Amino acid sequence: xxxxxxxxxxxxxxxxxxxxxxxxxxxxxxxxxxxxxxxxxxxxxxxxxxxxxxxxxxxxxxxxxxxxxxxxxxxxxxxxxxxxxxxxxxxxxxxxxxxxxxxxxxxxxxxxxxxxxxxxxxxxxxxxxxxxxxxxxxxxxxxxxxxxxxxxxxxxxxxxxxxxxxxxxxxxxxxxxxxxxxxxxxxxxxxxxxxxxxxxxxxxxxxxxxxxxxxxxxxxxx
Amino acid sequence: xxxxxxxxxxxxxxxxxxxxxxxxxxxxxxxxxxxxxxxxxxxxxxxxxxxxxxxxxxxxxxxxxxxxxxxxxxxxxxxxxxxxxxxxxxxxxxxxxxxxxxxxxxxxxxxxxxxxxxxxxxxxxxxxxxxxxxxxxxxxxxxxxxxxxxxxxxxxxxxxxxxxxxxxxxxxxxxxxxxxxxxxxxxxxxxxxxxxxxxxxxxxxxxxxxxxxxxxxxxxxxxxxxxxxxxxxxxxxxxxxxxxxxxxxxxxxxxxxxxxxxxxxxxxxxxxxxxxxxxxxxxxxxxxxxxxxxxxxxxxxxxxxxxxxxxxxxxxxxxxxxxxxxxx
Numbered sequence: 097x098x099x100x101x102x103x104x105x106x107x108x109x110x111x112x113x114x115x116x117x118x119x120x121x122x123x124x125x126x127x128x129x130x131x132x133x134x135x136x137x138x139x140x141x142x143x144x145x146x147x148x149x150x151x152x153x154x155x156x157x158x159x160x161x162x163x164x165x166x167x168x169x170x171x172x173x174x175x176x177x178x179x180x181x182x183x184x185x186x187x188x189x190x191x192x193x194x195x196x197x198x199x200x201x202x203x204x205x206x207x208x209x210x211x212x213x214x215x216x217x218x219x220x221x222x223x224x225x226x227x228x229x230x231x232x233x234x235x236x237x238x239x240x241x242x243x244x245x246x247x248x249x250x251x252x253x254x255x256x257x258x259x260x261x262x263x264x265x266x267x268x269x270x271x272x273x274x275x276x277x278x279x280x281x282x283x284x285x286x287x288x289x290x291x292x293x294x295x296x297x298x299x300x301x302x303x304x305x306x307x308x309x310x311x312x313x314x315x316x317x318x
Numbered sequence: 319x320x321x322x323x324x325x326x327x328x329x330x331x332x333x334x335x336x337x338x339x340x341x342x343x344x345x346x347x348x349x350x351x352x353x354x355x356x357x358x359x360x361x362x363x364x365x366x367x368x369x370x371x372x373x374x375x376x377x378x379x380x381x382x383x384x385x386x387x388x389x390x391x392x393x394x395x396x397x398x399x400x401x402x403x404x405x406x407x408x409x410x411x412x413x414x415x416x417x418x419x420x421x422x423x424x425x426x427x428x429x430x431x432x433x434x435x436x437x438x439x440x441x442x443x444x445x446x447x448x449x450x451x452x453x454x455x456x457x458x459x460x461x462x463x464x465x466x467x468x469x470x471x472x473x474x475x476x477x478x479x480x481x482x483x484x485x486x487x488x489x490x491x492x493x494x495x496x497x498x499x500x501x502x503x504x505x506x507x508x509x510x511x512x513x514x515x516x517x518x519x520x521x522x523x524x525x526x527x528x529x530x531x532x533x534x535x536x537x538x539x540x541x542x543x544x545x546x547x548x549x550x551x552x553x554x555x556x557x558x559x560x561x562x563x564x565x566x567x568x569x570x571x572x573x574x575x576x577x578x579x580x581x582x583x584x585x586x587x588x589x590x591x592x593x594x595x596x597x598x599x600x601x602x603x604x605x606x607x608x609x610x611x612x613x614x615x616x617x618x619x620x621x622x623x624x625x626x627x628x629x630x631x632x633x634x635x636x637x638x639x640x641x642x643x644x645x646x
Contacts, residue, residue, distance in 0.1 A: 102342065102552075103592070107612065182556075
């Protein structure tokens with residue numbers, strides 16, 4: 097992050113730092129959203145209906161918290177006479193974080209509708225896709241922490257790893273959809289499974305979008 | 319040896335002038351550039367020219383305070399006076415450099431006042447505490463006064479503007495006021511801040527006040543031209559979001575505020591004055607500008623500065639004393 101001794105510059109950049117601190121909290125909540133989604137998938141694979149229901153409820157709760165944080169950050173960015181130099185990038189970043197939670201919640205909603213046990217091959221591929229989402233969000237979290245510590249080089253490395261995860265998630269979506277198509281399922285389950293695959297890949301897409309904004313902030317701060 | 323000391327003192331004073339120019343020119347024109355009514359080039363020309371004028375026409379009052387008002391350098395042994403001047407410039411310059419590297423919003427006025435007192439104390443020279451207390455009270459009043467002036471001025475100014483100025487001339491009149499207020503602020507900035515770089519140089523008898531004002535003003539201009547552009551651009555394009563009328567009133571209030579202190583020869587922070595003024599116009603509009611955490615950090619940096627620069631200059635004097643026989 098850039099720093100300035102000029103008082104007007106300092107005020108703007110300080111506000112940028114405060115927004116990034118809130119963004120860090122937002123990432124934590126987003127991370128928890130994904131973590132609960134992972135637990136929901138694990139519970140579903142294990143046939144634990146109660147555990148799945150509870151985890152999906154927690155995904156919803158985390159998504160609500162992320163929404164509240166997003167509103168707070170947008171308010172902070174839009175009010176005040178002295179604002180951060182990167183306010184537009186930060187505004188996009190805040191929205192991209194919110195989309196991660198939104199899409200995770202969307203995926204959880206679809207999962208909630210799937211009651212029938214899916215074929216083992218599909219479950220295996222779902223598990224791989226979930227791990228990719230989780231690795232991706234963990235790397236994004238590390239990237240934000242690196243920016244906060246002014247370790248811009250590490251932040252860019254972390255963001256590049258998020259990008260690599262997204263690429264793997266793209267491939268995994270293809271594999272998962274292939275497995276779904278080959279599996280013997282009734283029409284509603286097939287449709288829901290396909291939608292779940294779409295949403296899960298969407299989550300990694302949104303994580304990559306957020307990582308792109310972290311890169312922008314890091315590169316501009318150099 | 320004394321020529322070396324004089325050369326180092328001038329170098330350190332020049333550095334402080336350069337740092338002032340590089341960092342604080344944005345306070346005079348940043349908001350105007352941000353409002354789109356002034357170009358960066360125009361801003362640089364205005365700050366260079368009018369800070370120079372302010373320094374040479376009105377700078378001598380504050381120069382006298384820093385050179386003779388805190389520690390009466392003119393009554394001391396000339397070598398002692400030069401060493402105090404060198405230690406003060408070095409102390410203030412070092413602290414300003416540390417602050418720049420750490421991104422701390424410190425004031426060079428506060429740094430030099432603390433450094434002069436610190437160096438004077440190290441020698442056991444008479445420090446005029448009454449004057450220091452007056453200066454300290456003025457430091458507290460600087461942002462508050464600017465905020466009050468801006469708050470009082472904004473509504474009447476706005477009403478008068480829209481009552482008397484026909485709509486088709488709005489833009490032209492705004493541009494006129496934008497330039498007029500930034501010129502006024504740059505003039506007062508030069509008049510008050512040139513002393514930070516040159517007050518002790520005059521006090522130690524190295525130069526007289528007019529020569530020191532020209533020397534300091536040139537250092538400030540070099541600061542504006544070499545590095546000030548970048549800071550002006552960051553502040554102008556990235557940070558301030560003042561509407562033109564708000565920028566005009568903020569600069570006018572800040573200029574009036576600094577002008578008042580300059581007439582009394584008090585070194586104050588023009589940075590704190592402009593921030594106070596921006597807060598003042600913001601309050602009229604009910605806009606939150608800074609939160610408690612930010613205010614806390616500003617006050618911390620502000621309070622720390624005179625003590626930190628004073629401690630550095632104190633140590634420098636003690637260090638010089640180890641190698642040079644002083645006052646003999």
